Amino acid sequence: MIRLRPALWPTLVSLPILVLSLGLGIWQMERREWKRDILDRIAANQAAAPVSLDELLSGNPLRYEYGRVKLGGTFLYDKEYFLAARSLKNKVGHQLVVPLKTDDGRIVLFDRGWIPQERKDPARRAEGQPAGHVELVGIVRRNQERRQFAPENVPDKNVWFHVDVPLMRKMAGAPPDPKLDTFFLDADATPNPGGLPVGGQTRFDIPNDHLQYAITWFLIAVAMAGVYLAYHWETGRLEIGGRRKADK
Numbered sequence: 187m188i189r190l191r192p193a194l195w196p197t198l199v200s201l202p203i204l205v206l207s208l209g210l211g212i213w214q215m216e217r218r219e220w221k222r223d224i225l226d227r228i229a230a231n232q233a234a235a236p237v238s239l240d241e242l243l244s245g246n247p248l249r250y251e252y253g254r255v256k257l258g259g260t261f262l263y264d265k266e267y268f269l270a271a272r273s274l275k276n277k278v279g280h281q282l283v284v285p286l287k288t289d290d291g292r293i294v295l296f297d298r299g300w301i302p303q304e305r306k307d308p309a310r311r312a313e314g315q316p317a318g319h320v321e322l323v324g325i326v327r328r329n330q331e332r333r334q335f336a337p338e339n340v341p342d343k344n345v346w347f348h349v350d351v352p353l354m355r356k357m358a359g360a361p362p363d364p365k366l367d368t369f370f371l372d373a374d375a376t377p378n379p380g381g382l383p384v385g386g387q388t389r390f391d392i393p394n395d396h397l398q399y400a401i402t403w404f405l406i407a408v409a410m411a412g413v414y415l416a417y418h419w420e421t422g423r424l425e426i427g428g429r430r431k432a433d434k
Contacts, residue, residue, distance in 0.1 A: 218396035299383030313380025324371025
């Protein structure tokens with residue numbers, strides 16, 4: 187038989203912490219399942235054959251996130267965008283985002299890959315600027331939002347820290363589009379003439395650490411409960427089998 191006479195202040199302090207910890211642990215378990223669904227979908231999209239741009243746009247483009255798309259068109263090199271503070275093998279540079287005008291006149295943003303800082307000038311990487319019609323395969327990525335504490339984009343100076351698809355397409359002369367504004371394409375690892383830009387920069391190692399977080403929160407809840415019960419045992423307010431600390 188267990189009898190507990192809760193003390194007021196320890197209970198008022200401990201109970202919210204216990205409830206919060208349990209709640210966060212359960213939330214992390216739910217997030218784990220949510221992330222597993224996303225990773226399963228990404229794996230299926232990666233394994234699938236490339237789809238056409240028309241297939242991609244036939245529904246929600248983001249259902250093909252991290253899947254491959256084949257398309258043709260002409261790069262608008264006069265509208266290049268530079269994503270700042272990108273490194274490759276400890277060398278500072280930029281990700282080069284270029285609008286692609288498709289054969290039917292649509293404009294899609296294409297991240298062609300990484301270039302070093304000293305090759306930012308197009309004249310210094312002319313070999314990698316194929317003229318006229320090109321056939322490409324790109325990896326579907328969703329429009330990026332500014333992360334907390336990240337710098338703001340500076341469009342008038344062509345300094346970008348995240349891909350703002352609607353604004354970049356607008357600056358390239360494209361009208362708003364509820365589907366084309368939701369995604370951009372990453373270049374695969376196919377080498378470019380002259381070696382630049384360096385494609386294949388998409389990261390597929392998306393972590394799923396939510397189980398570790400959940401265990402941490404559950405352990406905090408267990409520790410809180412242990413401290414709470416130990417306090418009541420030491421003060422004689424907890425009885426187990428008719429015995430309490432004060433009886434010893």
